[in-house]
Amino acid sequence: MNLFVRGFFKSLKQHIEHDFEIMPEKYENSITLHILTKKGVLEICASKRKFFSLTTNTFLIWIFIAAVILFGIASIFLKNQVKFVSKLSIAAERFGKGQEIGDFKPQGADEVRQAGLAFLQMKNRIQRQISERTMMLAGISHDLRTPLTRMKLQLAMMSGEDVEGLNLDIAEMEKMVDGYLAFIKGGGREGSEIIEFSPYIEEIVTKFKKNGCNIDLSIEDNVNVKIRQSDLSRAISNIINNADKYGKTISVIVRKEDETLNIIIMDDGPGIPYLSREDVFRAFYRIDESRNKETGGVGLGMTIARDTVLAHGGDIILDDSPLGGLKVTIIIPI
Template sequence: MSLPRRLKIFIPRQIKRWLPTSLFGRSLLIIILPVAIMQVAVTWVFFDAHWQTVTSRLSDGLAGDIAWVADEYQADPSKPAVARLAKRAEDSLGLSIDVWRKALPANRHPSLFARVDRTLDKALGEHLDNPYWFSTTRYPAYVDIRVQMKDGALLRIIANRERAYATQGHIFVLWLAIATFLLTAIAVLFIRNQVRAIERLASAADAFGRGDDQPDFKPYGAREVRQAAQAFLAMKSRIQRHIDQRTALLASVSHDLRTPLTRLKLELALAEPSRRIEDMKRDLSEMEHMIDEYLAFARGEGGEAVELVRLAGLIEEVVEGAVRAGGKVTLTADPSLSVSVRPNALKRALANLVMNAAVHGEHVEVSVRTTPAGGVEILIDDDGPGIAPEHYEDAFKPFNRLDESRNQNEKGVGLGLAIARDVARGHGGDLTLDRAPLGGLRAIIRLPG
């Protein structure tokens, strides 16, 4: 009978929930689980076959000796005969015999290994017709066995524990446990060393993605890990060479474009004032702003070093610039909060967001809060028309302006949000949009701790 399709999928998912997610944990599970299963199987076979067989034979032999002692006592229960029987049993069988005038105990203290009691009980039941009682826990090294005789006497036999069952089984289990522990320790050391190489590679790749450099990173570990690390270094070198070439090209383009723009601005400044001249100045100013945004988007801020800065002070500079431009902006931030960022890059991203909010809304609120994970969130809220939730991701596309949801920004070219998100992700964080409590748009910059 085959399982339903839904059940076939459900069972592996339930199992996966309990499996480790890290490479170290999974590698350890691959090694430890088979070893543990093998050890359990060996232990089970040992106890179920060898140990049980030996214990059964020992218990059967001891029960036979006790039956012989009981028969000899019944044949002649006189004191001289009992004394001779006790001496023969001690010399030949290693049994200590005593005769009491008591009844059998009512209770028995079971052993931790119930199989020991069951085996001995079965053997005594097969060899004795008289009522009996025994205890494997009363004395550490001995077994106490008592047989009720027909004349009312209680025959007490003390036998060495080794005569009842194999006492060396725990030593086997102990050595098995020690071997398992040593194998596990060796596996942990070797796996940890291999995983550490992968972790260092991942850390170097993550740092390079954020614009940081780790010059001390060197490939090590297993051959496959070293190959991956060498491929990463080669890729890093190619990307860095491309960035350097692009930076040099952009510097040249910036110089070549700004030179004629400067000449045009100078000629317009010297020209006779007129309405046409003012229109040309506005077009020239818009062209200069567009070139600045194009170059900023293409250049990025990857070459800037990371610094520990006071976040409130950095945001205050951005807010002051927006206020000077005519915006109504308020700031709420902890003055003592410091973060490791690229200051100019973050300042440019915040300026884009704050100025965008100031253009589309009358009031702008900037606030800072910490996250439970130790990171920081910068919130920019405005009371403008906002953006429909289904267009949030479209707003981050380069050269995209959502004029239907927001008023037309004549100077904008649709790169402000794209640049801001690029900066946030370059710091290992992100930029998202949401509905603002003021009724407009909320921009959230998340930075890691």
């Protein structure tokens, strides 16, 4: 009211030359104006309704109500849109990790549905390509095994200086075929299960110890983790195999860091040059270009290991080992 009185006072002062006084509280429902004239004091009373319009207040109330209703409708709409976008994001993450996801019906706005349809089409194309690649490699590997077996039988019945060299060549070819088959298995659909990790890693290390490998295991933290047992065992074994080929001493450390399980494998071998550390994850890449039969392999071990770890939502990091060789850290989310 004081604000109104001040404004009303300024407006009247521009039009009335006489002294005047506004008394808004003299009467309950009216505003009183006293004007000093030559003949006395002129009193003017006017209803407050003449000065205030309820329409304005009503209009503001309706605007507020409409804004609240529109905000609620918009929130529900956005929630539905975000819900499907979140569902699409989870599906993309699971598919990127190699986990099985079923088809779903795209929902939401046109643009969101188009994104969902594009994702499903992409998923089907990738799965078809992977399936065709797997079938091709499996067929080639299977077809190679048959003639190799016949050649081994024929060489077993032969004698001569060249037989030993041929046997070594056949053994090398069999090793290559086994590598291809292991690569195919890496793209399998083994189910994940929650296990206690300590007995799991102890079993892997024990197998290497029985084969004469100088390997030490240190378990700093024992946790339960959800993994594909055969796939991860193959990945860890590939890395330990490499360490055993190029080094004499191997150390395996298992520890928990934040929300991840770290499996650290170190050796005292020659290590891997910094510029070649990313290349070793490429299929069929070998640092030893001569393909020395002493070290063996076809360049798929690290590729299989990385694909497997990535499928678990983790990562592999290569670094210098305190032992003087290579340090491989496998990171698995808990």
